Amino acid sequence: MSDLVTLTRDGDIGIITVDNPPVNALSPGVPEGIAAAIDQVVADSSLRAAVLIGAGRTFIAGADIKEFGKITSGQKKREIGLHPVLFKIEDSPKPVVCAIHGTAFGGGLEVAQACHYRVASPTAQVGQPEVKLGIIPGAAGTQRLPRLAGVAKAVEMCAFGDPVGAADALACGIVDRIIEGDLLAGAIAFAAEVKAPRKSRERGSKLGHAAANEPIFAAAREQARKKLRGKNAPLRAIDAVEAATKLSFEEGIREEARIFEECLFSAESKAMIHAFFGEREVAKIPGLPKETATLPIRKAAVTGAGTMGGGIAMAYVNAGIPVRLKEVSEEALIRGLSTIRKNYDRSVSSGRLSREAAEQRMSLITPSTTYDGFEEADIIVEAVFEGMQLKKEVFTELDQIARPDAILASNTSTLDIDEIASATRSPHRVIGHHFFSPANVMRLLEIVRGKESSPEVIATSMTLARRLAKVGVLVGNCRGFVGNRLFHPYRREAIFLVEEGATPRQIDEALYDFGMAMGPLATGDLAGLDVGWRIRKEYQHLEKPGVRRALIEDRLCELGRYGQKTKAGWYKYDDNRNRMDDPEVDRIIDEVREELRVKPRAISNEEIVDRILYSLVNEGARVLEEGIALRAVDIDVIYMTGYGFPTHRGGPMWYAASVGLKRVYERIEEFERQHGELWTPAPLLKRLAEEGRGFDA
Ligand code: 3H9
Numbered sequence: 047m048s049d050l051v052t053l054t055r056d057g058d059i060g061i062i063t064v065d066n067p068p069v070n071a072l073s074p075g076v077p078e079g080i081a082a083a084i085d086q087v088v089a090d091s092s093l094r095a096a097v098l099i100g101a102g103r104t105f106i107a108g109a110d111i112k113e114f115g116k117i118t119s120g121q122k123k124r125e126i127g128l129h130p131v132l133f134k135i136e137d138s139p140k141p142v143v144c145a146i147h148g149t150a151f152g153g154g155l156e157v158a159q160a161c162h163y164r165v166a167s168p169t170a171q172v173g174q175p176e177v178k179l180g181i182i183p184g185a186a187g188t189q190r191l192p193r194l195a196g197v198a199k200a201v202e203m204c205a206f207g208d209p210v211g212a213a214d215a216l217a218c219g220i221v222d223r224i225i226e227g228d229l230l231a232g233a234i235a236f237a238a239e240v241k242a243p244r245k246s247r248e249r250g251s252k253l254g255h256a257a258a259n260e261p262i263f264a265a266a267r268e269q270a271r272k273k274l275r276g277k278n279a280p281l282r283a284i285d286a287v288e289a290a291t292k293l294s295f296e297e298g299i300r301e302e303a304r305i306f307e308e309c310l311f312s313a314e315s316k317a318m319i320h321a322f323f324g325e326r327e328v329a330k331i332p333g334l335p336k337e338t339a340t341l342p343i344r345k346a347a348v349t350g351a352g353t354m355g356g357g358i359a360m361a362y363v364n365a366g367i368p369v370r371l372k373e374v375s376e377e378a379l380i381r382g383l384s385t386i387r388k389n390y391d392r393s394v395s396s397g398r399l400s401r402e403a404a405e406q407r408m409s410l411i412t413p414s415t416t417y418d419g420f421e422e423a424d425i426i427v428e429a430v431f432e433g434m435q436l437k438k439e440v441f442t443e444l445d446q447i448a449r450p451d452a453i454l455a456s457n458t459s460t461l462d463i464d465e466i467a468s469a470t471r472s473p474h475r476v477i478g479h480h481f482f483s484p485a486n487v488m489r490l491l492e493i494v495r496g497k498e499s500s501p502e503v504i505a506t507s508m509t510l511a512r513r514l515a516k517v518g519v520l521v522g523n524c525r526g527f528v529g530n531r532l533f534h535p536y537r538r539e540a541i542f543l544v545e546e547g548a549t550p551r552q553i554d555e556a557l558y559d560f561g562m563a564m565g566p567l568a569t570g571d572l573a574g575l576d577v578g579w580r581i582r583k584e585y586q587h588l589e590k591p592g593v594r595r596a597l598i599e600d601r602l603c604e605l606g607r608y609g610q611k612t613k614a615g616w617y618k619y620d621d622n623r624n625r626m627d628d629p630e631v632d633r634i635i636d637e638v639r640e641e642l643r644v645k646p647r648a649i650s651n652e653e654i655v656d657r658i659l660y661s662l663v664n665e666g667a668r669v670l671e672e673g674i675a676l677r678a679v680d681i682d683v684i685y686m687t688g689y690g691f692p693t694h695r696g697g698p699m700w701y702a703a704s705v706g707l708k709r710v711y712e713r714i715e716e717f718e719r720q721h722g723e724l725w726t727p728a729p730l731l732k733r734l735a736e737e738g739r740g741f742d743a
Pocket residue numbers: 068069071107108109110111112127128149151152153154156175176179182183184185187323326327
């Protein structure tokens with residue numbers, strides 16, 4: 047047996063403990079350890095049953111995901127997988143009871159399914175989240191789960207990957223008992239009660255009949271195509287569960303293995319595994335020691351109760367942190383609060399939140415038209431209108447009101463954080479917290495480090511992001527930071543392409559088909575075209591004369607077409623925000639083309655996707671070279687969590703590397719020849735392409 051798995055005893059019950067921190071993944075040595083422990087239990091005549099449990103904070107959270115990369119890169123040979131140990135558990139002549147706490151995910155749940163019985167603590171979660179890594183369960187999860195939980199539940203869990211709580215797991219038959227109090231003691235008591243082993247693979251009664259199952263599969267496929275657009279693994283997971291209903295168990299696991307293998311080597315899986323580790327990598331800040339002190343955040347204050355400020359207040363109270371919310375007038379405050387109330391009401395009516403929880407969260411918000419109470423806050427977030435002068439005035443005030451150790455965060459989306467900090471006497475405590483709209487929903491938080499932001503303020507911001515259920519990404523200070531700086535050329539190219547002959551709909555559909563949550567022009571309409579217009583005007587003096595400018599959007603704004611909020615932007619909208627083409631926009635486009643003497647040409651979707659995405663990549667390479675982004679993966683995470691970039695494409699930098707940087711570079715050179723200096727290749731991209739390397743190599 048290995049150190050990773052130990053066997054102890056309590057009377058005649060063997061206790062097999064998996065101890066592989068942090069999440070007890072099934073790394074090399076763990077399956078072997080479990081197998082050896084089962085052998086020992088079976089061989090020991092003084093033991094009549096066994097309990098399998100995880101040490102530390104969780105049961106087994108799945109296969110070791112790091113191993114997948116080694117297999118697909120050819121570093122490691124693909125092994126037979128987990129089947130031998132699972133059969134060993136299931137074929138044990140002595141009952142094996144699995145005791146679940148924390149998360150039994152993926153291979154962890156598959157191990158649990160091979161046990162004869164399962165008990166769980168009330169807060170435990172079980173799940174088959176493999177599709178979130180672009181794969182399917184590969185250790186008979188698609189075969190044993192429908193036998194335990196029924197076909198509908200298995201399809202839901204395997205195709206959509208969301209976790210299931212203990213009570214639900216009990217109701218559908220995955221778990222046999224919930225143990226209140228000490229889990230191990232409860233599991234031992236349960237093991238003492240059970241008489242004989244019970245093999246999950248032989249329990250066929252829940253597999254149902256073809257006539258009843260077909261609508262389940264059809265509905266799941268339709269939902270997967272819609273909800274998980276562009277992803278293949280969810281559809282293949284449904285195929286594998288369907289195989290369980292049509293084939294013998296042995297044939298079923300062979301079919302599952304075939305599909306698993308196909309998914310594991312797919313571009314989708316590589317990109318999604320990159321996204322998984324990327325989200326964790328961004329939390330690690332080179333040069334910031336792990337032991338940097340963080341400041342306790344018990345109370346927060348937000349100034350500005352508009353769309354952003356209201357959403358930010360919600361993010362805080364959702365995490366249990368009370369917030370003082372300030373607006374300039376009673377009227378604006380009431381408007382802001384009523385939007386927050388409406389958002390919570392919507393969550394209650396959709397069943398996502400209980401009425402009590404919603405009321406409790408509302409009660410954590412103390413509205414005010416003054417700075418009263420701001421002196422108690424550990425952090426103050428400024429979410430006023432995006433204008434440098436106003437922000438500086440607000441920061442001068444906050445600096446005087448705030449406790450000397452309180453953090454002062456600006457929710458600016460583009461402005462110079464150092465200039466904002468210069469309005470205070472304590473720039474070391476000023477930092478950017480750039481939330482994305484809606485701030486209570488979107489997972490990204492760009493944390494903008496000013497040149498004087500202290501290590502404690504940075505470390506606290508990173509920890510706080512996690513507490514607010516956000517992915518915090520630390521970025522440097524420049525106009526637009528990482529996200530919006532890259533978004534500028536991305537949207538500019540979209541507008542150029544319209545000038546040259548594409549229709550707004552063609553552009554949006556091409557990017558949507560690539561996998562973006564929304565096309566660039568429709569996104570502009572959603573966010574409000576006036577925001578960018580105002581920023582362009584503020585920075586007009588910095589524009590280089592003679593460089594091509596995108597004109598159409600400014601024209602739309604001049605006509606008051608700000609997007610969805612004015613029911614007119616690149617499209618027109620009805621009362622339900624349904625998007626429709628607008629002949630008025632065609633007229634404006636024709637006008638601009640005439641002015642520019644452009645003869646519209648037919649533009650392929652391939653050109654649209656290349657131009658729009660490679661503009662992101664080229665700017666991304668600059669941002670990387672300048673150190674504004676710490677790593678290429680930080681850019682990827684920003685785009686996947688804040689800008690709707692599809693996870694199965696791994697983010698713009700990953701996507702470029704998967705196309706091949708040399709190919710991307712050559713295409714950018716071609717665009718430079720056609721369209722001029724806005725396409726000058728980033729020096730880093732040129733160098734990496736010439737050296738045949740990727741971004742993070
Ligand atoms: C699978 O099981 C396939 C099977 O069908 C079998 C096929 C044969 N492997 O997220 P955290 C690391 S596929 C390796 O911050 P939390 C993570 O990178 C797998 N490493 O903690 C991080 O490292 P670091 C199916 C893993 O408390 C550290 O652990 N299972 C794994 O917020 C802490 O992670 C899944 O997809 C892993 N499986 O959340 C579950 N899991 O500190 C994936 C975590 O160096 N994991 N790490 O950055 C999760 O969803 C969350 O980690 C979990 C804990 C909810 C468990």
